[in-house]
Amino acid sequence: MSSSEKQDLLKTITMKELKEICKVNGLKGYSKYKHNELIKFAAKNLKISLPKLKATVEELSEQRLVSKIKDSEDYVLRKVVNIESYDDELITATVGSHKLKLYNFGTEDFSYICDGKCPEYIYRVKHGRSPFCKHYPAVIAELIYEEKLDPTLTQPNFISGQRLEAVHEIVEKRRKEDGIVKSSGRNIEDSLKNIREDILEISCKNDALAREKYHETAEKVFKTLVDECFQLLEYETVFNRRNEGWDLLLIGTNAPKPYMVVVNCKPVDSGSYGTHRNPKFVSNLKNQCIDMCKEQLMGVYRDYVKYMVVVAPDFNQDVIQLIPEFNEISGGVKLSLLPISTLLYLVENYRENPILTHYNSECLFKKDIITTEDVDELFKKSEEHVEELTSKARKVLRDRMTEISKHNTDSCYIKIDEVFLQRTLEEVISTLNPYLLKQGMSEFTGVKNVNINHDYYLLWERVLKGLTEEFTEILKEQSLLQIQRSALKEDVIRYLGI
Numbered sequence: 111m112s113s114s115e116k117q118d119l120l121k122t123i124t125m126k127e128l129k130e131i132c133k134v135n136g137l138k139g140y141s142k143y144k145h146n147e148l149i150k151f152a153a154k155n156l157k158i159s160l161p162k163l164k165a166t167v168e169e170l171s172e173q174r175l176v177s178k179i180k181d182s183e184d185y186v187l188r189k190v191v192n193i194e195s196y197d198d199e200l201i202t203a204t205v206g207s208h209k210l211k212l213y214n215f216g217t218e219d220f221s222y223i224c225d226g227k228c229p230e231y232i233y234r235v236k237h238g239r240s241p242f243c244k245h246y247p248a249v250i251a252e253l254i255y256e257e258k259l260d261p262t263l264t265q266p267n268f269i270s271g272q273r274l275e276a277v278h279e280i281v282e283k284r285r286k287e288d289g290i291v292k293s294s295g296r297n298i299e300d301s302l303k304n305i306r307e308d309i310l311e312i313s314c315k316n317d318a319l320a321r322e323k324y325h326e327t328a329e330k331v332f333k334t335l336v337d338e339c340f341q342l343l344e345y346e347t348v349f350n351r352r353n354e355g356w357d358l359l360l361i362g363t364n365a366p367k368p369y370m371v372v373v374n375c376k377p378v379d380s381g382s383y384g385t386h387r388n389p390k391f392v393s394n395l396k397n398q399c400i401d402m403c404k405e406q407l408m409g410v411y412r413d414y415v416k417y418m419v420v421v422a423p424d425f426n427q428d429v430i431q432l433i434p435e436f437n438e439i440s441g442g443v444k445l446s447l448l449p450i451s452t453l454l455y456l457v458e459n460y461r462e463n464p465i466l467t468h469y470n471s472e473c474l475f476k477k478d479i480i481t482t483e484d485v486d487e488l489f490k491k492s493e494e495h496v497e498e499l500t501s502k503a504r505k506v507l508r509d510r511m512t513e514i515s516k517h518n519t520d521s522c523y524i525k526i527d528e529v530f531l532q533r534t535l536e537e538v539i540s541t542l543n544p545y546l547l548k549q550g551m552s553e554f555t556g557v558k559n560v561n562i563n564h565d566y567y568l569l570w571e572r573v574l575k576g577l578t579e580e581f582t583e584i585l586k587e588q589s590l591l592q593i594q595r596s597a598l599k600e601d602v603i604r605y606l607g608i
């Protein structure tokens with residue numbers, strides 16, 4: 111078994127991947143080496159056959175290419191890919207500020223160039239270290255999207271199997287966003303299942319799991335799973351696909367006063383985040399939420415940015431101690447720390463009992479470190495809130511009905527005219543404003559309208575059940591109380607002269 115052949119193989123993978131191979135194969139004492147020494151050390155000491163190592167390395171580079179394709183998604187979804195000309199010999203396209211030329215596409219004589227400013231193309235593709243830069247799959251996806259390319263007829267160069275699947279996923283997403291394909295609705299069960307099974311492991315940077323199941327790095331998968339958590343909590347989210355800056359933005363659209371939360375995801379292999387990894391922790395966070403988010407927004411939207419949340423497996427004491435420092439320099443934005451176990455607890459409880467509103471949940475972001483006790487407290491408060499709303503609505507209904515039945519009831523009917531009916535309904539509805547619905551007025555017609563929040567269906571169920579109960583009780587009371595004759599009986603008696 112040749113150590114130099116192994117060395118050649120190990121040279122083609124990254125330091126991180128190399129360390130992972132050492133770890134998985136139970137090799138001890140590898141962490142002290144720098145890259146070149148590590149290659150030599152691993153080639154000499156790894157107890158793994160050459161064919162097996164070859165297969166592992168090939169699989170790793172395949173996964174790297176698949177995740178590169180996934181990275182190109184951003185271009186396609188932001189619609190910055192432009193196919194400028196298309197024929198058998200030459201395709202020219204721009205991807206953002208990059209210009210690509212594809213020669214003899216789909217044939218053995220294929221070659222492509224990505225213009226001078228693409229470092230990946232210059233340093234990797236041109237030297238044969240990688241077949242393509244991330245701008246290339248963006249062009250392929252756009253070609254398929256625009257129906258200029260049918261991969262079942264023309265095999266796109268370097269893109270087949272898993273890679274082609276990844277490209278198809280991008281096209282599908284774009285079609286959904288453009289409304290060309292009707293989305294089949296939300297797949298809540300699958301998201302929840304993945305989160306339950308993997309989020310703790312992924313938060314501790316389990317790259318092998320991330321690669322095998324999701325074909326991406328643990329960092330990316332962690333960000334995606336955290337995003338899905340907040341979506342399951344009915345927040346609107348903005349996902350930052352770039353590697354710099356904040357990771358997610360949560361929008362508490364349904365609160366009477368909307369608010370935004372800037373989220374930073376920090377997976378850590380040790381299982382607890384500490385600032386020794388990042389002495390500029392406070393100023394980096396401030397930079398993310400103020401310079402890269404708040405300052406980029408306009409007018410009233412700036413005031414919506416009220417909270418910053420860091421999500422990690424857990425936090426060391428030194429991070430908790432830095433919270434006041436951040437709060438002092440952040441111009442009113444409050445920092446809070448969210449351990450992944452708390453987030454999971456929150457999501458699971460919410461999916462069982464979806465009674466939280468953006469309005470009630472806002473109190474979580476006011477905590478320094480969010481604990482499961484805070485989540486319990488939030489659910490308790492939300493129960494009280496829905497009780498209160500229900501009893502207010504019931505009271506309004508009862509007051510109005512009592513008022514009308516005093517004067518307009520006989521032995522059969524409580525008589526209500528349209529005007530009274532409308533007034534009563536409006537009064538009941540306004541007890542739920544702005545928590546379960548928002549009352550407004552059309553700018554153009556001046557007609558009053560009500561926007562009912564469908565995410566709060568369970569709260570609606572509670573309130574409506576309460577109202578039904580109240581209404582039935584009122585009818586029952588009247589039925590037992592009324593001795594006054596009906597109008598019909600009065601008439602009959604009058605005609606008969608009895």
Ligand SMILES: [Zn+2]
Binds near residue numbers: 208224228244245246
């Ligand atoms: Zn490129």
